Amino acid sequence: MREGSLDAPIRHPIDWQNPDFYDEEALDAELRRVFDVCHGCRRCFNLCDSFPRLFDLIDDSESGELDTVASKDFKPVVDACTLCDLCFMTKCPYVPPHEFNLDFPHLMLRYRAIELKKGEVGTAARQLTETDRNGKMAGLMAPVTNWASDRRNGLTRPVMQSVAGIHKEAELPKFHGKTFIKRTKDTAPTVNKEAPASGRKAVIYATCFANYNNPDIGTAARAILAHNGVETEVVYPECCGMPQLEHGDLARVSEKADKVASVLLPYVEKGYDVIALVPSCTLMLKFEWPLIAPENEKLKTLAQATFDVSEYIVDIARKEGLADGLSPLDGGVSVHLACHARAQNMGQKAAELMKLIPDVELKVVERCSGHGGSWGIQKENFEVGMKIGRPVFRQMADGGKPKYIASECPLAGLHIGQGIQAQAKEGEPLPETVPHPVILMAKAYGLSY
Structure with missing residues (x-):
C-alpha cells in the first residue's frame, strides 16, 4: 500500500508532439510545483544524486525555500537524473492517480527535450548515443578499438576524455567483430523436444549491447532456452532508442520503436513470445514506447508479449518446470x-x-x-x-x-x-x-x- 494514494500507480502518455510541451515558462512552473513537493517529502534522498542536489539547492538558498532559487540553478538537478524510474516506481507516494500527479523522471525528460530543441545538447554526447553506427565501426577493427578503449591505455584514454567527454578511468565494454546476429547465422542450438516447455516459441531481440558488445549473453540465453524446449529466432532491426531517450530525442525514439515493432510483431502474430536481453531495452518495449507513441497499436500489442530474459526463464520454471541437468556452481x-x-x-x-x-x-x-x-x-x-x-x-x-x-x-x-x-x-x-x-x-x- 502506498502512502498518499490507495490506487496502483499509472503513467500518462508523454505529450511531446504538443507545442505546449516545449513552453519554457510552463516547464519552469511545473518544475517548481514538483520540486516543492519533493522538498517537503524527501523520501528519494538516497536514490540518485538528483535529490541531494535539489535539497541542498533549496536548503542553501536565502529563504530555505524554493522561492529564492533561480531557475538556471535547476540544471544540475536535471543532469544528475539517469532516468532509472525508481523514484516513480518504488518511492514516490504522489504519482498518478494521486492529485499531486508527480512523474519526476518524465519531467526531467521534458527538460532535456527542450534543451535538445534549443540545440544545447553537445555533439560528443549525441554521438555516443549512435550505438548501431558505433558498434558496426568498432567491430570492423575490434582488437584496435578494444586496445584504444582500455582504461589502462594512458595514450588514448586522455584523448577520449578531451574529445568525447568519456572519463579516462571509466571501464568501457569491449566490441566484437562477430556479432550475436552473425553467430546465429553460423550455428543454431538443438532444441530439446523432450523438455517440459517444448512447444514454446520465442523471438529474441538481440539489443545493441548483446549484439555488438557481448554476444555471449545472447548465445547463452539461446542455449538455455533450447535445452528447455524453446524454439528461438533472433532479430536485431536496430537499437531500442534508450540512448536517445536519455537526451530527450523523442522523435528518434518513436521512429525506432515503429521500425523494431514492425519486425517483431509478425512473430507475435504467429504465437512467438518476445524476449529482450538487457533490462533497459525490455523497459523501453514494455513501458516507454507505448507512452511515447500511444496511438501506435503495434507497440501496445508488442508490450504485452515482451519478457525480460530472466523473467522468461523463471516463467518456464513456474509453469512447466525446467529441463534436468542443472548442477551446483563452483562458488558463490x-x-x-x-x-x-x-x-x-x-x-x-x-x-x-x-x-x-x-x-x-x-x-x-x-x-x-x-x-x-x-x-x-x-x-x-x-x-x-x-x-x-x-x-x-x-x-x-x-x-x-x-x-x-x-x-x-x-x-x-x-x-x-x-x-x-x-x-x-x-x-x-x-x-x-x-x-x-x-x-x-x-x-x-x-x-x-
Whole structure:
C-alpha cells in the first residue's frame, strides 16, 4: 500500500508532439510545483544524486525555500537524473492517480527535450548515443578499438576524455567483430523436444549491447532456452532508442520503436513470445514506447508479449518446470538487481533465476550501482557514480566470499567490478565479473554457447 494514494500507480502518455510541451515558462512552473513537493517529502534522498542536489539547492538558498532559487540553478538537478524510474516506481507516494500527479523522471525528460530543441545538447554526447553506427565501426577493427578503449591505455584514454567527454578511468565494454546476429547465422542450438516447455516459441531481440558488445549473453540465453524446449529466432532491426531517450530525442525514439515493432510483431502474430536481453531495452518495449507513441497499436500489442530474459526463464520454471541437468556452481554468487529491471515491476527475477541453480550460495543486492547507462562514463559524472556505487561495491564483494558477481545490466556489472577492484584490500580475492546471470545458468547446465 502506498502512502498518499490507495490506487496502483499509472503513467500518462508523454505529450511531446504538443507545442505546449516545449513552453519554457510552463516547464519552469511545473518544475517548481514538483520540486516543492519533493522538498517537503524527501523520501528519494538516497536514490540518485538528483535529490541531494535539489535539497541542498533549496536548503542553501536565502529563504530555505524554493522561492529564492533561480531557475538556471535547476540544471544540475536535471543532469544528475539517469532516468532509472525508481523514484516513480518504488518511492514516490504522489504519482498518478494521486492529485499531486508527480512523474519526476518524465519531467526531467521534458527538460532535456527542450534543451535538445534549443540545440544545447553537445555533439560528443549525441554521438555516443549512435550505438548501431558505433558498434558496426568498432567491430570492423575490434582488437584496435578494444586496445584504444582500455582504461589502462594512458595514450588514448586522455584523448577520449578531451574529445568525447568519456572519463579516462571509466571501464568501457569491449566490441566484437562477430556479432550475436552473425553467430546465429553460423550455428543454431538443438532444441530439446523432450523438455517440459517444448512447444514454446520465442523471438529474441538481440539489443545493441548483446549484439555488438557481448554476444555471449545472447548465445547463452539461446542455449538455455533450447535445452528447455524453446524454439528461438533472433532479430536485431536496430537499437531500442534508450540512448536517445536519455537526451530527450523523442522523435528518434518513436521512429525506432515503429521500425523494431514492425519486425517483431509478425512473430507475435504467429504465437512467438518476445524476449529482450538487457533490462533497459525490455523497459523501453514494455513501458516507454507505448507512452511515447500511444496511438501506435503495434507497440501496445508488442508490450504485452515482451519478457525480460530472466523473467522468461523463471516463467518456464513456474509453469512447466525446467529441463534436468542443472548442477551446483563452483562458488558463490552476488547478483545485482538493475534499476531498469526493478522499474518493470516484475519482482526479483534475476535472484529467482539464480535460486533455480542447486545449492547456490547467493547474495542479492538491490540498490543503484551509480552507472546509469552512458551517464556514468562521462567525465563530469564518473566520480559521482563511483561514490553512489560504493555501498553496492561493498555488498557485492561481501568480504571476498563470492566467486562470481553478475548484474542484469551488463554496464552496471562492469562498473561494479571496477568499484570492487578499487576498494579491495591488498591480498583480498577479487570475484569474476560475469556479464549477465544467464551465463551462470548456462554454466550450471554445462552448456556450450
